[in-house]
Amino acid sequence: MMKDTLMRLLKTGTQGLEDATERRSVVIINTLTLIMVAMVLGIGLFFYYLKSSLFILIPVILEAVSFCAVFLLNRRKQYFYANATMFAIHSVATIYWATALGTAVPVEVIMAFLFMIVFHIWGSFLLYKQRKLLIACLIAGIFVTVGVQLNYHYKIIKPLQLDPQDANIMRWFTTGGFLFLIFLIMFSYIRRIEILLSALKHSNNVLSAKSAFLRETCHELRTPLNGVFMISQLFQLRKEKYMNSDEIAEIDDLYAASYTARNIVNSVLDLSIIESGRFYTIKKEALNLRSYVQHxxxxxxxxxxxxxxTIMVDFDKRLPVLVNSDKIVLTKIINNLLSNAVKFSQPDSQVMIKVHGNDEHIFFQVKNKGTISREKIDRVFLPFESERNNFIEGTGLGLYITKHLVELLEGRIIVTADEKDNSTTVSFSTPLELVTESISETEPFDFKSGRFSGARVVVVEDDKMTRILLRKFLTKMGIEPIMTESVENGLALIIEEKPDLVISDLHMENSGGEDLLMHIRNTASIKDVPVLIISGDAFKEAREAILRAGANGFLTKPLLYNDLYISLSKLIRHFEVF
Structure with a gap:
């Protein structure tokens, strides 16, 4: 019966709390309160036995009753006020007993106890995010400490007259009581740290399992999606051959749907990278800003x-042609914002991307027709916050990821809505870094059939659909593709044919692109053949590892023909088009 009563007291106010940290905090306060009531009554009444004075008895009763108010406040879910009441009682009681008992209470122990109480209550106030009370708590703690020290040394208020033997006994009891309370507070924090470390370990294990699952799932999803996306791009390349307007519209719809699916898979992957704390490492290099925006x-x-x-570009001609920035990150930002603008813009309207700047910053603005409420503007940078329309579904990750990317470039991003103009504008800025050394500018590319006429490329890919579609694209570019589905056969063909380029999948059934790359780099006759790795594994660790191993390029599935075209132009040396 007594045990049940104690457990109910300790759990007072925890009913309905789902957060384990909040429940634990309430139980700790209840435990300390219960111990304080027992100690105040036990030690206080013993002191009254030693010194029969109402200046001891009445404060003991008042302090014990005051601590009971903490239980009442917790029961009413007033957790913050319960913590504040605990701090107030300790402060008043410490001042009173240090004054009333004088040298019977060691001032050093009082200082240590006050420090621990302030530390404990400070942590509790942090939990409830009460910054003003945090400052007030700190100031009050300083005043109590200074007041006790001044009264101890200058005897501003005279203490009770105690028998030296009784004062010595009280000193031992107060010292033991305060040290016991300090131990309890320290123990509670040690226990809390152990629980947090255990939770962190569990969280890391879950995160590792999640990353492994996501990597495998994305890889399996990207392979069939790669086939659909490559087919849609092939249709786009020969769209002019179709005369029927309905067929042309269906080709555009197929490309739009597969391109959107590709972006969704990439967004989910980017979210996983953000959650794991392993986001992009910024690598700035010279780039033609106008060309990248137009692209x-x-x-x-x-x-x-x-x-x-219609997407229109308004580029300030006063901006320098070349700037230093991270090509991958900047491209992701602009693509995310344009994709978002197209998604939520009204049909048959215009999306405008404006680029201007000053001596220190580059400013980008993406404006579309259609507006959102002010309430939703405050939430657009949160994950999984997304509108829906009848054409495109979204994950709600676009702006959340974009904000992280902009901050990686040391920039800022905001969203504004103009109800009069019925438009929404997303603006972001990045520092302007000029290019200090001259580089050869690259012109925007366009597909030209037969561009690489006479080149030979060995393709090592175990997915039949990908092999078929790569063969069609490479053939259209004038390349003679030599196809195989295994590393063993691919290595024999590379030694025999001495191709201009090798394209290999990273993960295959028996051995993959990494094994093939190792054999190529360790074989004298073919060690200088460029190798382009393609993979559904889009994690940056895979990309960085294979590039360190000697690969000349890395592309993720679903393959974008524009990216593949650029890689071909760079890696097939005597056919460079840049």
Whole structure:
């Protein structure tokens, strides 16, 4: 019966709390309160036995009753006020007993106890995010400490007259009581740290399992999606051969749907990387900003055209042609914002991307027709916050990921809505870094059939659909593709044919691209043959590892023909087009 009563007291106010940390905090306060009531009554009444004075009895009763208020506040879910009451009682009681008992209470022990109480209550206030009370708590703690020290040394208020023997006994009891309370507070924090470490270990295990699952799932999903996306791109390349407008519209819809699916898979992967704390490492290099912006606009125009939306670029001619930035990150930012604008823009409207700057920053603005409420603007950078429309579904990760990317470039991003103009504008800025050394500028590329006429490429890929589609694209570019599905056969063909380039999948049934790459780099007759790795494994660790092993390039599935075209132009040396 007594045990049940004690357990109910300790759990007072925890009913309905789902967060384990909050429940634990309430139980700790209840435990300390119960111990304090027992100690105040036990030690206080013993002191009254030693010194029969109402200045001891009445404060003991008042202090014990006051601590009971903590249980009442916790029961009413007033956790913050329960902690504040605990701090107030300790502060008042410490001042009173240090004054009333004088040298019977060692001032050093009082200081240590006050420090621990302030530390404990400080942590509790942090949990409830009460910054003003945190400051007030700190100030009050300082005043109590200073007040006790001044009264101890200057006897501003005279203490009770105690028999020296009784004062010595009280000193031992107060010292033991305060040290016991300090031990309890320390123990509670040690226990809390152990629980947090255990939770962190469990979280890391879950995160590792999640990453492994996501990597495997993304790889399995990317392979069939790669086939659909490559087919849609082949249709786009020969779209002019179709005369029927309905067929042309269906080709555009197929490309738009597969391109959107590709972006969704990439967004989920980016979210996983953010959660794991292993996001992109910024690598700045010189780039033609105008060309990159125009390229992003062109890529998103395929999807925009299916909704009658036109993407316009307004580029300030006063901006320098070349700037230093991270090509991958900046491209992701612009693509995410353009994709988002196209997704939520009204049909048959215009999306405008404006680029301007000053001496220190580059400013980007992406504006589309259609507005959102102010309430939703406050939440657009949260994960999984997304509107829906009748054409495109989204994950709600676009702006959340974009914000992280902009911050990686040391920039800022905001969203504004103009109800009068019925438009929404997403603006972001990045520092302007000028290119200090001259480089050869690259012109925007366009597909030309037969561009690499006479080149030979060995393709090692175990997925039949990918082999078929790569053969069609390479043939269209004038390349003689030599296809095989295994590393063993691929190595024999490479030694025999001495191709201009090797394209290999990273993961295959028996051995993969990494094994093939190792054999190529260790075989004198073919060690200088360029190797381009393609894979559904889009984690940066896989990319970095294979590039360190000697690969000349890395592309992720679903393959974008634009990216493949650029890689071909760079790696097939005597056919470079840049």
């Amino acid at each position: 992003c606009a062109t890529m998103n125009s395929y999807v925009a055209n299916t909704r009658g939306i």
